[in-house]
Amino acid sequence: MRKLLTVALIASASPALAATGPFFSLHNTDFIVLLAFLLFIAVLIYFKVPSMLAGMLDKRAEGIRSELDEARAIREEAQTLLASYERKQQEVKDQSQRIVDHAKEEARVAGDAAKKDIEASIARRLAGAEDQIASARAAAVREVRDRAVTVAVAAAREVIAKQMTEEDANRLIDESITTVEAKLH
Numbered sequence: 001m002r003k004l005l006t007v008a009l010i011a012s013a014s015p016a017l018a019a020t021g022p023f024f025s026l027h028n029t030d031f032i033v034l035l036a037f038l039l040f041i042a043v044l045i046y047f048k049v050p051s052m053l054a055g056m057l058d059k060r061a062e063g064i065r066s067e068l069d070e071a072r073a074i075r076e077e078a079q080t081l082l083a084s085y086e087r088k089q090q091e092v093k094d095q096s097q098r099i100v101d102h103a104k105e106e107a108r109v110a111g112d113a114a115k116k117d118i119e120a121s122i123a124r125r126l127a128g129a130e131d132q133i134a135s136a137r138a139a140a141v142r143e144v145r146d147r148a149v150t151v152a153v154a155a156a157r158e159v160i161a162k163q164m165t166e167e168d169a170n171r172l173i174d175e176s177i178t179t180v181e182a183k184l185h
Contacts, residue, residue, distance in 0.1 A: 023031055044050065164172075
């Protein structure tokens with residue numbers, strides 16, 4: 001109601017007072033416009049349009065408020081997820097670094113073991129080669145001795161054959177038989 005009086009006062013202070021003739025006449029267009037405006041305002045108030053507008057604005061404000069709350073909640077959830085992912089990323093990074101360090105250590109240990117195995121293998125091969133050389137040397141010495149014995153026996157045979165008589169040969173045969181009999185029994 002107050003609003004209606006305020007509007008009426010504002011309308012009465014308008015240039016409509018400067019019009020000629022009586023103001024409160026149906027022939028005065030300013031008065032008709034004022035009546036139509038007041039009737040329009042009354043209809044709006046009767047149908048409670050201002051309260052509906054206020055309710056709509058309140059609903060809109062409540063909707064905006066709920067959207068802001070939801071956005072705040074989503075933002076907090078996103079920050080929580082981001083922190084979780086950053087923590088997981090750091091854990092994965094640390095774990096990958098540990099895996100790399102462990103792999104490097106294993107590679108170093110494997111390299112050291114391989115080096116030791118190679119050194120042992122080389123030592124075994126050298127020992128085998130030295131054994132083969134020693135065996136070949138012994139075989140060569142034995143072959144030289146055997147050949148020397150063969151040559152010496154052949155030379156001795158020739159010398160003995162030239163110097164031995166039949167009687168000496170028989171005596172040697174008898175001595176050999178006696179020696180063999182004594183050793184066999």
